[in-house]
Each structure stands twice: as C-alpha cells, then as structure tokens.
Amino acid sequence: MTDHLPINNPVLVFAIVATLILLAPIVMGRWRLPGMIGLLLAGAILGPxxxxVLARDQSFVLFGTVGLLYIMFTAALEIDMAVLKRYRLHSVAFGLLTFSIPIGIGLFVARVLLGFDWPAAILLASTFSSHTLLTYPIASRLGITRNQAVTTAVGGTIITDTLALLVLAVIASSTRGEVDDLFWxxxxxxxxxxxxxxxxxxxIVARWFFRNVAHDGVAQFVFVLATVFAIAALSHVAGSEPIVGAFLAGLAFNRLIPHHGTLMNRIQFTGEALFIPFFLLSVGMLLDLGIFLGGLRAWLVAIAMVVTILVTKWLAAEATRPVLGYSRDQARLVFGLSLPQAAATLAAVMVGYDLGLFDDTVVNGAILTILVSCVVAPVMVDRHGRALALAAAAEPAEVAVAPQRIVVACSTTAAARPLLELAVLIRDPAQQQPVFPLTVVEESAHSAADVAQAERTLAAVVGQLSAAEVPAQPVTRIAFNTATGILHARRELRGSEVVIGWRGRATPHELFFGSTVEQLLRDRHYTLVLARLTEPLNTCRRILLALPPHAEREEGFAAALAIVKRLAQQLGAPVTLFAQQAGDERLHAAMQRIKPVAELRPAPLARWADVMATLRAQHADGDLVVVYGVRPGGLAAEAVGAALPHRVAEQLHAAGLLVIYAAEPHPQDEPVVDTGEAAEPGGAPIRWA
Structure with a gap:
C-alpha cells in the first residue's frame, strides 16, 4: 500500500483537498470549534x-504562500480607516507591547534556560514577538472587524512584525559580516x-487603472491580484518580507475597494474557499513528531518555546485592559488575533538554521509552536469574538428607523450599473433588506414588447447585485409616465430611498410641463437620491457635502447624513462639510454620533451664498459633490439651496454629483411587512398592470 503513497495524481490530490475544505468546518462544528483547526489537524495526519497520504510538494508551498499573503492583504483591506485613525495610538501602543514583552522574556528564556549564545538568543526571542493574522477571517465572519480591539490588533501587527523582521535582517547580516557604517x-x-x-x-496607478482600463470585474480582480504579489515579491529588495508588502498593498487598496462591493466579495471568496485552506493544510504538514524521540533536549526546547509564546502574548494582550481600557472579551480577542505563529516565525528560524545558529530541535519546536498557537487562537477568537458580536447586537439602536428598502430606477443596463453600485454602497447590510431594481414601462400599444425588454434589462442588472451577495427583487411597473410609476411602486414596496439617474439639466419639455424630479418630490415621505456619476465610485478621494442652513433641524436629516457617512465609510473617503453652521461644536458632535463612523472635516462658510464659489475653488479631481436637497416648504428652504444642484451640475460639469432630498416621516406609517419574497438574489420579477 505504501507504494501508492504519497498520492501524486494532481486530480486526486485536489479532490482530497476540496473534500477536506468541505468537511473540516462541518466536523469541527459538531464540537463548536473553528473549521481551520480541522484543516491543521488534517494536514498533520495526512502529511509526509x-x-x-499527501506530500508537501511545490503546489502546497505555492498555494500555502499565496494563502498567507492573502490573509495579510485582506486584513489590511478590511480595516476601517476612520476607526484606525481614531485609535492609531492604540495600535502603536499594542504593537510595542506585543513586541517588547515577548522579546524581553524570550531573550531570558533563550539565553538563560536554553543556553544559546547572544546572536541565536536574540533571533529566537524575535520569533516570539511576531505573529500572523491567521484568525482574522473568523473575526470577519463574526462581523466585528470594526471593533476597536480588532483594529488595534491589526494595526499592531505591522509594527511588531516589522520590528521582528528588522531584528532578523540585522542578525543575519551581522553573522555574515555585512553590518558596516552604511548598513543602517x-x-x-x-x-x-x-x-x-x-x-x-x-x-495613483490603481485609480487610473480603474478609471480608464478596468471596465469589468475580472480585469479589476486580476489587476489587484497581480499588483499585490508583485509588491510582495519586491519586499526582499527593501530588506523586508512578503507579508509586510502584502499588508502595505492592502492599506494602499483600502480606499479603492469598497468593503461591501463586488470586487471585495470576489477577493474574500477566492481566499477563504481556496488559498487560505491550502495554507492551513501546508502548516499542518510541517509537524514531525519523530524528532521528539531523539532525547530530552528536543522536548525542553519545544516546551519552552510553546509556553513562552503563550505566556508572553497573553501578557501583552492583558496589558491592553489597564493601558487601553479594554474589556475582558476585547483583551482575549486581541490575544487570539496576536497569538498565531506562521510565516515570520518560520522565516526567522529557517534563516537561523541556515546560518548555523539553530539546530533541528529549534526548527521542530517552531513548527510545534505554530501548530499549538494555530489551534488555541481560533478558539479564543471564536469564543470572545462571538461574545462581543452578541453584546453589540443586544445594544438598543440610538434611533428607531424604518427598514431600509432601496428602490433603484433602471432605464438601460449601462445606466443602471453605477446606480446599483451606489445602492450597494449606501445599503445597510445589517438590516438584510433587498434592493429593488425598478423599470417603468409607459402605457402604450407596445407595452407587452416593452415589458419583455424591461425584464431582460432587469435580469442583467440583478446579476450585478448577486455578484455582491445582495438580495434583489426586480420590479416592472406599467404606468402613464415614469414619475407616476416610480411613486406608485415606491409606496407599494414601502421604499425608504429611491435612487435615480440625473442629467443635471432640464429638457424644454420639462421646463414647460414640469420635470420628473419635481413630480417625485411631491411625495415627501421617502429619501430621493439623484445621481450623476461621471467616474467609478471606488476612485473617489473626498466627499464634499454642501449643507444649507437649518438642514440639521429637519426630521430626515439623520437618515440623509447616515447615507453620506455610509458611503464615505465604504469608499474610505473623508467628508468635508461646507456650511455656515459647520463650525458649531455641538452640531459636529451630534453628527459624529450618527452612525456609521466616518471622518468629518468642517469647512465653515461666512455666508451660505458663497457655497458655489467655495465648491468651485475646493473641487479637485476625484471629488464627489453631495448636495443636501431643499424640499419646498422645508426648514432649509431658501433660494440659494433650491438652485444649488443645477448650479453645481452646470459649473462643475465633469464632477460626480449626488443630490439627497431627505424624507419627512409621518406617524401614520405602518410597520413594513416583509413578505420574504426577496430572501434570495435573482428572484422573479413582479409585474403590476
């Protein structure tokens, strides 16, 4: 039987790996353990x-390396930059704690208890300070990536890993005799x-590529993939390691890849379904229990390394409670995120082995440390991350709002795509409400043919929502004119927002008979979003928000601002607020309390009448202008605000523009009854005659 092992048939090997990826979460779930533990154990049992049964050949090494870099890349990609900026001192503090405590205690263990000389002791101690964000996907699935403890752990990772890798570079160069006056x-x-x-x-390069070259999701995905691994490959030239390059690439792409967009979904799916499981299997294959039969020295080194990493990482995480004021669950979560040892540890040990500083016992001790840390850490993150997620879900909402049900008016497939992208970005995924692509067919003798064409259009755009894992309920409406069809559909669907495309100018027919926008504004009980999108939204650098006087006193202001802040959060773009009242600290504090978190930059105006001149002066390439629309008779109603959208459209003709007319809620609204018809993407179209 051993003549047939290890299995060399690539088709059979991939089938076995796919089966393990499928069964590991199911089997581990019966014991309430994370699925990655099952993959680690499977690699150790089936490995060489x-x-x-399986050989750790070049395919496992290749996909395993890709999986590790993927973890670092996606961790940086999912960071909420506004939260990171707010808690940047937390990241620095934890990064220094999780570096200094392990390297200090580790130096004592390596030098005094294990008897290594100084270069070997320093290098071994540095391996205790580094860690890999192996358990980050668990935090991502639990929906707690924006918790400040997670952000702190992720931000601290790049600090401690960089310092540990610098120690590795210095020790390796000094051993080879390369450290001179010019080295530093x-x-x-x-x-x-x-x-x-x-x-x-x-x-800069990526923004140009997304604007001018990448017109489909495949091209964007391949560009991101090629760029990340090219940057990681060049890390050695700079004296760093690929994991640092992948993390930095994630930070660079952070503002260009919306967190809930189609591209992000493709990146996460590819990593979690293929590359990361391969990495876990390859790590499990490294363990060789036979070395422990060689004598007491192997046991002593391995146990010392495992105990040191567990104790020192626990102490560093516990220090966040008195230093940063974290709760017990947050500290344990930080411990679980900062415990796993993988690439940096293995790289340092293998360099030490090649230089003659370490022997086989240290290599096997490192592998056992990797395995133990990768088994303990997922349990900690799953348990305490789940507790934080449940505690956050139990918190009462600050403001009781109706479910968000976004209706998107679609005329053609090409026109609908940017509007649906906008709808996905301003949608609150926590509410799990569908998006309603709507096509209105005007009543005529050819209505049947027009309805068929409308359904083909909707079928095409629903695929875009499905790719982003957003439930969709396509709607076809027959009416005498577009505005009437949209309003009737909005009422019957109980839509909270309506997104429509806008040219920014009125036709001669609309000047005489009234525009579609004027007709839509007659219904005051929903938020109307007019969109003129001239560039892909993910290339947005800043959001310029023009807020007329007294707008903050309107009932729908909080919901309208939440849309802007959610868009800013997804795009990683700051919001510059142009308003007379922008300098009011109480208003600024009140706006900061409206969720989600976004970076607000006040830009007070001496007079509201100067807003257009200020926008012209401040607008730059990559800015998205957002105007708070003024409804007739509202508190913010005045001449400058009413004409501002048209003036912006005319004078900033190349700028992306959104006009948001806030809803005026009325107490007679009945609760929304969800029929459940839109539970899955791509449902059958609804048609009203």
Missing part, C-alpha cells in the same frame, strides 16, 4: 510526517522608498 542608512533608505512607493504611488 504521519500517514504520508541603506536599510532605512530602501524601506522608506519601498513604503512610500506603495502607499503613495500605488493608489
């Missing part, structure tokens, strides 16, 4: 050092150029 200057210069090129140059 146990049953020998060369290292600092290469790292500065490398980091600057990624964080400054990459966003």
């Amino acid at each position: 050092n146990a049953l020998g 200057y060369r290292l600092a210069f290469s790292l500065a150029v490398y980091v600057g090129a990624i964080l400054i140059g990459l966003p």
Whole structure:
C-alpha cells in the first residue's frame, strides 16, 4: 500500500483537498470549534510526517504562500480607516507591547534556560514577538472587524512584525559580516522608498487603472491580484518580507475597494474557499513528531518555546485592559488575533538554521509552536469574538428607523450599473433588506414588447447585485409616465430611498410641463437620491457635502447624513462639510454620533451664498459633490439651496454629483411587512398592470 503513497495524481490530490475544505468546518462544528483547526489537524495526519497520504510538494508551498499573503492583504483591506485613525495610538501602543514583552522574556528564556549564545538568543526571542493574522477571517465572519480591539490588533501587527523582521535582517547580516557604517542608512533608505512607493504611488496607478482600463470585474480582480504579489515579491529588495508588502498593498487598496462591493466579495471568496485552506493544510504538514524521540533536549526546547509564546502574548494582550481600557472579551480577542505563529516565525528560524545558529530541535519546536498557537487562537477568537458580536447586537439602536428598502430606477443596463453600485454602497447590510431594481414601462400599444425588454434589462442588472451577495427583487411597473410609476411602486414596496439617474439639466419639455424630479418630490415621505456619476465610485478621494442652513433641524436629516457617512465609510473617503453652521461644536458632535463612523472635516462658510464659489475653488479631481436637497416648504428652504444642484451640475460639469432630498416621516406609517419574497438574489420579477 505504501507504494501508492504519497498520492501524486494532481486530480486526486485536489479532490482530497476540496473534500477536506468541505468537511473540516462541518466536523469541527459538531464540537463548536473553528473549521481551520480541522484543516491543521488534517494536514498533520495526512502529511509526509504521519500517514504520508499527501506530500508537501511545490503546489502546497505555492498555494500555502499565496494563502498567507492573502490573509495579510485582506486584513489590511478590511480595516476601517476612520476607526484606525481614531485609535492609531492604540495600535502603536499594542504593537510595542506585543513586541517588547515577548522579546524581553524570550531573550531570558533563550539565553538563560536554553543556553544559546547572544546572536541565536536574540533571533529566537524575535520569533516570539511576531505573529500572523491567521484568525482574522473568523473575526470577519463574526462581523466585528470594526471593533476597536480588532483594529488595534491589526494595526499592531505591522509594527511588531516589522520590528521582528528588522531584528532578523540585522542578525543575519551581522553573522555574515555585512553590518558596516552604511548598513543602517541603506536599510532605512530602501524601506522608506519601498513604503512610500506603495502607499503613495500605488493608489495613483490603481485609480487610473480603474478609471480608464478596468471596465469589468475580472480585469479589476486580476489587476489587484497581480499588483499585490508583485509588491510582495519586491519586499526582499527593501530588506523586508512578503507579508509586510502584502499588508502595505492592502492599506494602499483600502480606499479603492469598497468593503461591501463586488470586487471585495470576489477577493474574500477566492481566499477563504481556496488559498487560505491550502495554507492551513501546508502548516499542518510541517509537524514531525519523530524528532521528539531523539532525547530530552528536543522536548525542553519545544516546551519552552510553546509556553513562552503563550505566556508572553497573553501578557501583552492583558496589558491592553489597564493601558487601553479594554474589556475582558476585547483583551482575549486581541490575544487570539496576536497569538498565531506562521510565516515570520518560520522565516526567522529557517534563516537561523541556515546560518548555523539553530539546530533541528529549534526548527521542530517552531513548527510545534505554530501548530499549538494555530489551534488555541481560533478558539479564543471564536469564543470572545462571538461574545462581543452578541453584546453589540443586544445594544438598543440610538434611533428607531424604518427598514431600509432601496428602490433603484433602471432605464438601460449601462445606466443602471453605477446606480446599483451606489445602492450597494449606501445599503445597510445589517438590516438584510433587498434592493429593488425598478423599470417603468409607459402605457402604450407596445407595452407587452416593452415589458419583455424591461425584464431582460432587469435580469442583467440583478446579476450585478448577486455578484455582491445582495438580495434583489426586480420590479416592472406599467404606468402613464415614469414619475407616476416610480411613486406608485415606491409606496407599494414601502421604499425608504429611491435612487435615480440625473442629467443635471432640464429638457424644454420639462421646463414647460414640469420635470420628473419635481413630480417625485411631491411625495415627501421617502429619501430621493439623484445621481450623476461621471467616474467609478471606488476612485473617489473626498466627499464634499454642501449643507444649507437649518438642514440639521429637519426630521430626515439623520437618515440623509447616515447615507453620506455610509458611503464615505465604504469608499474610505473623508467628508468635508461646507456650511455656515459647520463650525458649531455641538452640531459636529451630534453628527459624529450618527452612525456609521466616518471622518468629518468642517469647512465653515461666512455666508451660505458663497457655497458655489467655495465648491468651485475646493473641487479637485476625484471629488464627489453631495448636495443636501431643499424640499419646498422645508426648514432649509431658501433660494440659494433650491438652485444649488443645477448650479453645481452646470459649473462643475465633469464632477460626480449626488443630490439627497431627505424624507419627512409621518406617524401614520405602518410597520413594513416583509413578505420574504426577496430572501434570495435573482428572484422573479413582479409585474403590476
């Protein structure tokens, strides 16, 4: 039987791996354990050092390396930059804690207890300070990635890993005799150029590519994938490691890939379904229990390394409670995120082995440390992350609002795509409400043919929502004119927002008989969003919000501002507020309390009449202008505000523009009854005669 092992048939190997990826979460779920533990154990049992069913060949090494870089990339990609900026000191503090405590205690263990000389002791101690965000996907699935504890752990990772890898570079160079007077200057210069090129140059190149070249999801995905791994491959030139390059690439792409967009969904799906499981299997295959039969020294080194990493990472995480004021669950979550050892640890140990600083016992001790940490950490993140998620779900909402049901008016497939992208970005995923693509067919003798064409249009746009995992309920409406059809459908669907495309100018027919927008504004009980999108939304740099006087006193202001802040959060773009009242600290504090979190930058105006001149002066390439629309008779109604959308459209003709007319809720609204017909994407169209 052993003549047939390990299995070399690539088709059979992939079938076995796919089966393991499928069964591991199911089997581990019966014991309430994360599925990644099952993959680690499967790799250890089926690997070359146990049953020998699977060989850790180049395919496992390749996909495993890709999986590790994917973890670092997606962790940086999902960071809420507004939260990170607010808690940046937390990240620095934890990064220094989780570096200094393990390396300090680890140096004592390596030098005194294990008897290593100074270069080997320092290098071994540095391996205890680094960690890999292996358990980040668990936090992502629990929906707690915006918790400040998660953001702190992710931000601290790049600090401690960079410091640990610098120690590795210095020890390796000093052992080879390469450290001279110019060494530190060369290292600092290469790292500065490398980091600057990624964080400054990459966003410029990527924004140009998304605007001018990538017109479909496949091209965007391949561009991101190629860029990330090219940056990771160049890390050695700068004296760093690929995991640092992948993390920096994620930070650079953060503002260009919306967190709930189609591209993000494709990136996460590919990693979690293929690359990350391969990495877990490849790590499990490294364990060789046979070395422990070689004597007491192997046991002593392995136990010392495992205990040191567990104790020091626990102490660093516990220090966040008195230092940063974190709760017990938050500290345990930080511990689970910062415990796993993988790439940096293995890289440092293998370099030490090649230089003659370490022997086989240290290599196997590192592998056992990786396995133990990768088994303990998922349990901690799952348990305490779930507790935080449940506690957040139990918190009462600050303001009771009706369910968000977005209706998107679709005329053609090409015109509908940017509007649906906007709807996905302003949608609150926590409410799990569908998006309603709506096509209105005007009553005529050819209505039947027009309805068929409308349904083909809706079928095409529903695929866009399905790719982003957003439930859709397509609607076809027959009416005498477009505005009447939209209003009737909105009432019957109990839509909270209606998104329509807008040219920014009126036709001669609309000037005489009244525009569609004027007819839509007759219904005051929903939020109307007019969109003139001239560039892809993910290339937006800033949001310029023009807020007329007294707008904050209107009933629908909070819901309208929540739309802007949600859009800003998804795009990672700051909101610059142009208003007379922008300098009011109480107003600023009140606006900050409206969720979600976004960066608000007040830009007070001396007079509201100067808003157009200020927008012209401040507008730059990549800015999205958002105007708070003035409804007739509202508190914010005045001449300048009413004419502002048309003036912006005419004078900033190349700018992306949104006009948001806030709803005026009325107490007679009945609760929305969800029929459940839109539970899955791509439902059958609804038609009213």
